[in-house]
Amino acid sequence: xxxxxxxxxxxxxxxxxxxxxxxxxxxxxxxxxxxxxxxxxxxxxxxxxxxxxxxxxxxxxxxxxxxxxxxxxxxxxxxxxxxxxxxxxxxxxxxxxxxxxxxxxxxxxxxxxxxxxxxxxxxxxxxxxxxxx
Amino acid sequence: xxxxxxxxxxxxxxxxxxxxxxxxxxxxxxxxxxxxxxxxxxxxxxxxxxxxxxxxxxxxxxxxxxxxxxxxxxxxxxxxxxxxxxxxxxxxxxxxxxxxxxxxxxxxxxxxxxxxxxxxxxxxxxxxxxxxxxxxxxxxxxxxxxxxxxxxxxxxxxxxxxxxxxxxxxxxxxxxxxxxxxxxxxxxxxxxxxxxxxxxxxxxxxxxxxxxxxxxxxxxxxxxxxxxxxxxxxxxxxxxxxxxxxxxxxxxxxxxxxxxxxxxxxxxxxxxxxxxxxxxxxxxxxxxxxxxxxxxxxxxxxxxxxxxxxxxxxxxxxxxxxxxxxxxxxxxxxxxxxxxxxxxxxxxxxxxxxxxxxxxxxxxxxxxxxxxxxxxxxxxxxxxxxxxxxxxxxxxxxxxxxxxxxxxxxxxxxxxxxxxxxxxxxxxxxxxxxxxxxxxxxxxxxxxxxxxxxxxxxxxxxxxxxxxxxxxxxxxxxxxxxxxxxxxxxxxxxxxxxxxxxxxxxxxxxxxxxxxxxxxxxxxxxxxxxxxxxxxxxxxxxxxxxxxxxxxxxxxxxxxxxxxxxxxxxxxxxxxxxxxxxxxxxxxxxxxxxxxxxxxxxxxxxxxxxxxxxxxxxxxxxxxxxxxxxxxxxxxxxxxxxxxxxxxxxxxxxxxxxxxxxxxxxxxxxxxxxxxxxxxxxxxxxxxxxxxxxxxxxxxxxxxxxxxxxxxxxxxxxxxxxxxxxxxxxxxxxxxxxxxxxxxxxxxxxxxxxxxxxxxxxxxxxxxxxxxxxxxxxxxxxxxxxxxxxxxxxxxxxxxxxxxxxxxxxxxxxxxxxxxxxxxxxx
Numbered sequence: 001x002x003x004x005x006x007x008x009x010x011x012x013x014x015x016x017x018x019x020x021x022x023x024x025x026x027x028x029x030x031x032x033x034x035x036x037x038x039x040x041x042x043x044x045x046x047x048x049x050x051x052x053x054x055x056x057x058x059x060x061x062x063x064x065x066x067x068x069x070x071x072x073x074x075x076x077x078x079x080x081x082x083x084x085x086x087x088x089x090x091x092x093x094x095x096x097x098x099x100x101x102x103x104x105x106x107x108x109x110x111x112x113x114x115x116x117x118x119x120x121x122x123x124x125x126x127x128x129x130x131x132x133x
Numbered sequence: 134x135x136x137x138x139x140x141x142x143x144x145x146x147x148x149x150x151x152x153x154x155x156x157x158x159x160x161x162x163x164x165x166x167x168x169x170x171x172x173x174x175x176x177x178x179x180x181x182x183x184x185x186x187x188x189x190x191x192x193x194x195x196x197x198x199x200x201x202x203x204x205x206x207x208x209x210x211x212x213x214x215x216x217x218x219x220x221x222x223x224x225x226x227x228x229x230x231x232x233x234x235x236x237x238x239x240x241x242x243x244x245x246x247x248x249x250x251x252x253x254x255x256x257x258x259x260x261x262x263x264x265x266x267x268x269x270x271x272x273x274x275x276x277x278x279x280x281x282x283x284x285x286x287x288x289x290x291x292x293x294x295x296x297x298x299x300x301x302x303x304x305x306x307x308x309x310x311x312x313x314x315x316x317x318x319x320x321x322x323x324x325x326x327x328x329x330x331x332x333x334x335x336x337x338x339x340x341x342x343x344x345x346x347x348x349x350x351x352x353x354x355x356x357x358x359x360x361x362x363x364x365x366x367x368x369x370x371x372x373x374x375x376x377x378x379x380x381x382x383x384x385x386x387x388x389x390x391x392x393x394x395x396x397x398x399x400x401x402x403x404x405x406x407x408x409x410x411x412x413x414x415x416x417x418x419x420x421x422x423x424x425x426x427x428x429x430x431x432x433x434x435x436x437x438x439x440x441x442x443x444x445x446x447x448x449x450x451x452x453x454x455x456x457x458x459x460x461x462x463x464x465x466x467x468x469x470x471x472x473x474x475x476x477x478x479x480x481x482x483x484x485x486x487x488x489x490x491x492x493x494x495x496x497x498x499x500x501x502x503x504x505x506x507x508x509x510x511x512x513x514x515x516x517x518x519x520x521x522x523x524x525x526x527x528x529x530x531x532x533x534x535x536x537x538x539x540x541x542x543x544x545x546x547x548x549x550x551x552x553x554x555x556x557x558x559x560x561x562x563x564x565x566x567x568x569x570x571x572x573x574x575x576x577x578x579x580x581x582x583x584x585x586x587x588x589x590x591x592x593x594x595x596x597x598x599x600x601x602x603x604x605x606x607x608x609x610x611x612x613x614x615x616x617x618x619x620x621x622x623x624x625x626x627x628x629x630x631x632x633x634x635x636x637x638x639x640x641x642x643x644x645x646x647x648x649x650x651x652x653x654x655x656x657x658x659x660x661x662x663x664x665x666x667x668x669x670x671x672x673x674x675x676x677x678x679x680x681x682x683x684x685x686x687x688x689x690x691x692x693x694x695x696x697x698x699x700x701x702x703x704x705x706x707x708x709x710x711x712x713x714x715x716x717x718x719x720x721x722x723x724x725x726x727x728x729x730x731x732x733x734x735x736x737x738x739x740x741x742x743x744x745x746x747x748x749x750x751x752x753x754x755x756x757x758x759x760x761x762x763x764x765x766x767x768x769x770x771x772x773x774x775x776x777x778x779x780x781x782x783x784x785x786x787x788x789x790x791x792x793x794x795x796x797x798x799x800x801x802x803x804x805x806x807x808x809x810x811x812x813x814x815x816x817x818x819x820x821x822x823x824x825x826x827x828x829x830x831x832x833x834x835x836x837x838x839x840x841x842x843x844x845x846x847x848x849x850x851x852x853x854x855x856x857x858x859x860x861x862x863x864x865x866x867x868x869x870x871x872x873x874x875x876x877x878x879x880x881x882x883x884x885x886x887x888x889x890x891x892x893x894x895x896x897x898x899x900x901x902x903x904x905x906x907x908x909x910x911x912x913x914x915x916x917x918x919x920x921x922x923x924x925x926x927x928x929x930x931x932x933x934x935x936x937x938x939x940x941x942x943x944x945x946x947x948x949x950x951x952x953x954x955x956x957x958x959x960x
Contacts, residue, residue, distance in 0.1 A: 003593050006616065007600075011589050015581045034584040037595040044580055 010035045013076060018043070020066065020074040027051065028064060029077065039068035050095045052102050055088050057095025606720070701765045705772050708747040711740045712779055744779055745787050749794075760794045767795070767802050770809040780818040788822050789830055795819075796837040799864055800857040812863035819867060823874045828882070831875050832893045838868055839900055855903055872900075 003011045013032050020028045020041065030046030043064040050057050090098075117123060602608040667673035718737045725733060750762025766772035780788050795802065795815070806812045823831065840854035858864035875893050 003589070004596060006612075007596070009593065009596060011593055014584055014589070015578060031578075031580065033580065034588070035592060037592055037599075042583075044583075 010039060010041075013074075017077040017079060017082075018074050019049075019077050021072045022066065023070045023072055028061070028066070029058075030061075030064060032074075036068075039071060041066045041068070041071065041074070050099055051087070052095060052098035054086070055090045055095060055098060057090050057092045059092050606717075697765070701769060701772070704747055705766060705769060705775060708744050708779075709771070709775055711744045711747070712775060712782075715740050715744070715782055716778075741782050745783060748776065748779065748791065760798055763791070763794050764798050764801065767798075768805045770811050773806070773809070773811045774814060777814045777818050780815075780822060785822075785825050789826060792819055792822060793834060793837055796834055796867075799838065799861075799867075800854050803857055803861040803864055806861075806863075812861070813866070816863060816866055816870070820870050823870060826874070828875070828878045828893050831871060831878060832896045835868075835871050835875065835896050835900060838864075838871060839903055852903060852906070 003009050010032070014035065016032060018030065018032045020030070020043065022028065027049045028043060028046050029049055030043030032041060033044045034042040041064070043066065046061045046064040047058045048061050050059070114124070600609075605613055715737055718733060722730060722733055748763055748766060750759075767776065776791065780791065783791070802812065826834070838858060840852060858868060875897070879893060
C-alpha cells in the first residue's frame with residue numbers, strides 16, 4: 001500500500017533497519033518500529049555506533065524512543081550492502097578509547113589555538129549554544 | 134501511602150521508645166501550628182525546620198531499623214535456603230504486611246529486595262544462582278510500601294516456590310507465568326508476532342540473543358538483522374523495571390526486556406567488587422558482545438534448571454555483571470545446527486542441554502563466535518550465529534543452518550530470484566528485487582507489525598490533515614510546480630513513444646473550504662468582566678514599541694546613502710511582489726470564470742504599469758527626470774534579475790526606454806556588476822526586444838551604446854565608454870546583437886539599401902571608425918556572436934580595415950566563429 005505518494009512519510013519505513021543521526025552527534029542503528037506525527041521514533045534492537053577514523057564500534061542499547069525534534073536525518077539501511085564497508089569494526093572498549101583520544105587531541109588543539117590567539121591579543125568569543133557541537 | 138504512614142505513626146506512638154518521637158508523633162496528629170506554649174513548643178520550634186515525616190530520622194527508621202544490620206542480614210540470608218515463608222519475627226512493622234497476605238508477602242519481600250538503589254549491590258543478583266530468593270522479611274529500609282499498588286500484586290501469581298530450580302531469580306517469580314503454548318503459537322507469531330515472555334535464570338530478563346542484528350534467518354524465525362560479529366561481553370542487570378510490570382496489561386509484560394550490555398572494562402563501568410567473572414569462564418567468549426536484544430523468546434524452555442545450574446554454577450556473579458551465559462538452545466527439530474554452533478563456546482555445554490525441559494521457558498541465545506570474525510563478512514553471516522528460534526513457527530524454508538554461509542546465501546538468492554520471476558513487477562519493479570528479500574525478512578521478523586495498521590492509518594490521517602489547504606498553489610507552491618513539470622514531461626514522453634504509461638500515483642490532497650474563525654475570548658456566564666488570559670489567538674501586548682522617524686537634518690551622508698539603498702531595496706521588493714502576481718495571472722485566467730476575466734486583465738495591466746513606474750521612479754506630472762532611480766535598482770543584483778523578468782510584460786515603448794537607459798549608463802552598471810556578474814541575464818530579454826524595435830531606435834541605441842559623438846562632432850581622443858563596454862562580456866554581446874539586428878533590418882528592407890541618409894548607415898560609419906580606433910586591450914568574450922557580422926562590416930569598410938577588425942575581434946575569440954570574417958568580402 002503506497003502511503004502518500006510524492007511525500008516523505010515514515011510509514012513505509014516501519015520495521016526496516018535504519019540509521020538515525022541525532023542532533024547531539026550520536027548515530028543509532030535500529031529497527032524502526034513505530035512513529036507518530038512528530039516523527040518521534042521507536043527504535044528496536046538499537047545499536048549506538050561510534051565512529052573514529054576508519055574504525056567503528058557498536059554498543060547495543062536496546063529500545064530507543066527518540067523525540068522527533070532531535071533527529072537530524074535518518075535513512076534505511078540496505079541489509080545486503082550493509083557489510084560492504086571499508087570501515088573496520090572494533091570492540092567497544094577500543095572505540096571508546098579511540099574516541100577519548102580523539103576528544104583529547106581536539107581539546108589540546110583548541111587550547112593551543114586559544115593560547116596562540118591570546119598571545120596575539122585576539123580572542124574568539126564563546127559561542128553560547130544549546131547544542132553540544 | 135498515607136494509610137501506611139498513619140499506621141506507622143500509630144506504631145510509633147504505641148511503642149514510645151523515645152519521648153521525642155512520641156512527642157513528634159503526637160504533634161503530627163494534632164496540628165502542630167496550633168500548639169500553644171507547652172513543653173512541646175520548644176521542640177516544636179526546632180522541629181519546624183526538621184522534616185517531621187522523616188522516618189529514618191524520627192520514625193521507626195531511627196529507632197527500630199538499623200539499615201546496616203538489615204543489609205547484613207540480607208546477605209546472610211542469601212546464603213542459606215530460604216526458610217518457610219511464615220517464619221516471621223513479630224514486629225510492629227509486620228502488621229502492614231498482613232494486608233498483603235502470605236503469598237504476596239513473600240513476593241513483596243522479594244520484590245522489595247530488588248528495589249535497592251544501588252543495583253550493583255543487589256544481593257539477589259549476586260547470589261541468584263545459588264539461592265532461593267525467599268528471604269526473611271526485612272523491616273525498615275526495604276520498605277515494601279512501594280509495592281502498595283495492589284494491582285501489581287494481583288498480577289503476580291503465586292510464587293513459584295515449588296519449583297526446584299535454584300537458579301531462578303526473583304524477577305522470574307514476579308512475572309506472570311504463561312503455560313508453554315504448543316504449536317498454537319504459530320499463527321500468533323506470524324501475525325502479530327509478539328515475542329513470548331521469557332525469563333532467564335540468572336538475570337530475569339529474556340534471553341539475550343547474541344545474534345547480531347542482521348544475521349540471516351536460519352529458520353523462519355530469525356531475521357538477519359545484521360551481519361556483524363557481536364563483540365563485547367557481559368550483561369548488566371537491567372534496573373528493576375518495576376514500572377514495566379506495574380501498570381501494564383498482561384500481555385505487555387511479555388515483551389522482553391532489553392538487556393543492557395556493557396563491556397567489562399573498568400574505564401566505563403567500575404567493577405564494584407573488584408573481581409569480575411571473566412566471561413571466559415562462562416561462555417568462553419572473551420570478546421563477544423550481545424548486540425542483540427532479546428529476540429523473541431518464543432522457544433520453549435531450553436535448559437532444565439539443573440542443567441542451567443551446572444552451566445552457571447560456580448560462577449561468581451558480580452552484581453551488575455552478569456555473565457552472559459547465553460546458550461542457544463535450538464529445540465529438537467533443528468538437529469544439526471548444534472554442530473554448527475561455535476564449538477568453542479558451546480559444544481560441551483550444549484550437549485548437556487538436550488532435551489529441552491518443556492516447562493521452562495528461559496533460554497539464551499548462542500553466543501557469538503569467540504574470535505571476532507573477519508571484518509569483511511558476507512551478509513549471511515557466520516553459521517554459529519544460531520539462534521533461537523521459534524520452534525513453533527512454521528518453517529518457511531528448510532533448515533540451512535548447516536550450510537556454509539556462502540552456500541546459504543546463494544541458495545537464498547536463487548530462491549528470491551525465482552520468487553521475483555513469478556512476481557508481477559508493475560511499476561514497482563525497481564524495488565521489487567529489494568523488496569522480495571526484504572519481505573523475507575519482514576516475514577520472519579517476529580517484531581514486525583508492532584505498529585498496527587490502524588495506527589499507521591491514524592498517523593497518515595494526521596499527515597493528510599496537515600496538507601489540507603484552500604489554495605495549494607499558495608501554500609505548497611514548489612510541490613505543485615514540481616509535479617506539474619513531471620506530468621508535463623511524462624505527457625510529452627507519452628506523446629513521443631507509446632511505451633507503457635508509467636503509473637505515477639499522485640497524492641490528492643483534500644481541498645477544504647476556508648472557514649473564517651473569529652476568535653472570541655472565553656467568557657463565563659455570570660462573571661463580571663472578561664478574563665485576562667492571553668493565548669496564541671489572543672496575544673497580549675508585551676512591549677510598547679514606538680516607531681520614531683528621524684529627521685532629515687540629523688542624518689549624515691552615510692546614513693543617507695544607507696537609507697537610500699534601503700529604499701531601493703524596498704522598492705525592489707514591492708515590485709517583485711507585483712511581478713509574481715502578474716506572472717500568476719495566466720494560471721488564474723485559466724481557472725477563472727468568463728465574467729471574471731476582464732477584471733483580471735485590468736488588474737494585470739494596472740500592475741504592470743505600477744511595476745514600470747516603480748522601475749523608472751514615478752514622479753507624477755513630470756518627465757522622467759533622471760535615470761538615477763533606475764540605475765540604483767540596477768545596481769542591486771536582485772534588481773537586475775527582476776528587470777529581466779519584467780521586460781517581457783512591458784509594452785514595447787516602455788521596454789525600449791529601459792533598454793536605452795541601460796545602454797546610456799552601461800559603463801557605470803558594468804562597474805557595479807563586477808561582483809555580481811548578473812548582467813548577462815539581461816541579454817536574452819534585450820535580444821528579444823530588439824527584434825521588435827524599429828530601425829531608428831536601433832540606430833539611436835547603437836549610438837548610446839557606443840557613446841558615439843553626435844552629428845559631425847569630432848570624435849573624442851578616447852572613448853572610455855566604448856572601451857568599458859567592449860571589455861565587458863555583456864556589453865560586447867549586447868553590442869554585437871545590436872549590430873546584428875541593425876544589419877538584419879538593413880538587409881531585409883530593400884528600400885533603405887540604397888538610401889544614403891539612412892540613420893543607420895550613418896551611425897554605422899561612425900561606429901566602425903570607432904571600432905577601428907579602439908585599442909585592442911583585453912576585449913571580453915561575447916556570449917554569442919551573430920553570424921551576419923561579415924556582411925555588416927563589409928558594407929562599411931574596405932578589405933584592409935576589415936582585416937583589422939577581424940583581428941581585433943578575433944583576439945578575444947577562440948577562433949572558430951570569427952573565421953567568417955576571413956572570407957574575402959565581395960567589395
